[in-house]
């Protein structure tokens with residue numbers, strides 16, 4: 342799930358500047374003579390602006406008429422809706438207008454809309470209304486609310502205009518018949534196929550959101566991280582896979598390092614837990630694209646009502662990043678369903694295709710291809726949960742403000758929130774089911790070469806020729822180094838929210854140059870030599886945080902630098918105020934005084950002091966066993 346601003350616009354500007362003058366001359370030369378009627382039709386599709394206008398108009402609108410002569414003959418005044426449809430890259434518009442009820446029944450609608458958006462401006466639209474007699478009875482001329490148009494179709498906006506009775510002679514006084522149509526906001530999947538409260542509580546918890554984000558981020562970014570950041574992550578147990586044999590998901594060896602096995606395994610593990618709380622059936626096939634209104638009006642209505650929670654949320658616009666906007670829009674087209682998704686659907690159920698792949702190759706291919714695209718195709722515009730405003734580029738990956746933990750934050754394009762969306766479970770179920778197809782394929786073509794094995798409570802496969810690794814990575818739970826208990830029962834301090842936030846800040850620190858400024862001094866309160874190497878203590882106390890410290894092992898002979906731990910990372914990593922009546926530590930941390938001051942003033946009973954009370958009595962680190970198998 343890569344969401345990044347690209348250099349597209351800059352590139353375009355450069356190209357534009359380099360266009361030779363001869364090109365302009367050529368255009369002048371070949372410009373059609375406007376006085377001559379074109380003899381033949383040419384193939385014309387909507388340009389980007391036209392496609393965006395179409396995206397905005399397509400859907401279900403509530404319409405009401407106002408004025409002295411308000412209304413249309415034969416229609417009631419209330420409860421009216423307008424269905425509008427335009428093909429992808431199309432320029433013709435069709436629609437129906439009637440009561441919401443009748444539009445969803447088998448009875449023919451009383452009015453049909455006929456129009457086009459060829460060469461029109463959003464401020465000057467005009468369509469005709471055909472009655473059951475087949476004649477053009479009315480003309481609608483209207484404007485699209487431009488403020489709303491700025492967000493693409495992510496907002497709720499309006500069309501407003503006038504109605505002209507085409508049977509009424511032009512010489513008569515104009516009638517006062519106006520209308521306002523408001524587009525119905527797309528109902529999110531959670532409004533249709535909600536997750537049950539216990540499951541939702543588990544998924545939206547700090548621990549789970551951070552775990553899922555960090556699990557993906559660590560392996561997605563690992564190949565891009567400098568060595569000191571990698572060591573920083575190793576130090577807090579969040580390297581992807583075994584120490585020094587990490588398995589990145591997007592580097593040059595991604596398809597050979599077993600990362601694909603991790604991908605399949607972690608999600609099967611997650612699915613198992615979720616399914617113990619709620620029945621979450623896999624999709625049996627990828628949901629079809631939007632039905633055409635003219636062919637299947639009821640199907641169209643169901644689709645825009647998102648009746649079964651599988652309809653595609655509309656695309657959205659990201660200001661100043663046309664390439665990104667185009668990418669989101671392309672992934673959501675019906676063409677992409679036919680060109681990519683149907684091919685994946687076929688290949689990943691084809692024994693001949695699957696039998697050639699190791700589990701790691703298969704996992705890596707699915708993760709980077711189909712999986713990423715499933716996430717974006719079914720993603721709805723990201724919104725700020727505090728006010729519902731669209732935030733086209735989504736939450737900053739290192740922003741852990743309380744509002745992002747709200748259950749409405751189920752944006753599928755961010756692993757912090759994607760697993761909160763019901764659709765996630767249905768398509769991850771589909772992906773998971775393909776593992777069984779893969780197993781059957783190998784049974785058929787290489788009998789006996791893949792065998793089943795239970796790993797960490799998950800039905801899995803024994804390592805061998807087709808299964809690269811025997812230790813699928815579930816985070817520090819399987820490959821961490823601390824045996825110090827954390828806040829969660831049965832889990833180490835490495836799984837604590839504050840540790841995970843720190844790891845995320847390290848991972849995304851590169852993207853946030855500002856965090857690097859003046860890095861060294863304020864961060865490390867103490868460093869000391871211990872039996873198993875050199876350690877440092879990262880305090881949270883001095884900044885009004887819950888009173889905990891995290892001891893991080895500095896790997897001897899490696900380059901984990903202080904700078905690898907972003908300055909102020911911990912200050913920014915929570916929005917909860919300290920819960921202790923005790924005054925925050927005001928002492929300036931320094932290597933000389935900090936060990937004592939941090940530890941002595943850290944007696945809060947419900948918190949875990951990793952720097953350990955033992956240290957206050959005797960400033961030596963606890964024995965090596967504290968670090969488990971590290």
Ligand SMILES: [Cu+2]
Pocket residue numbers: 553557608756
């Ligand atoms: Cu995931």
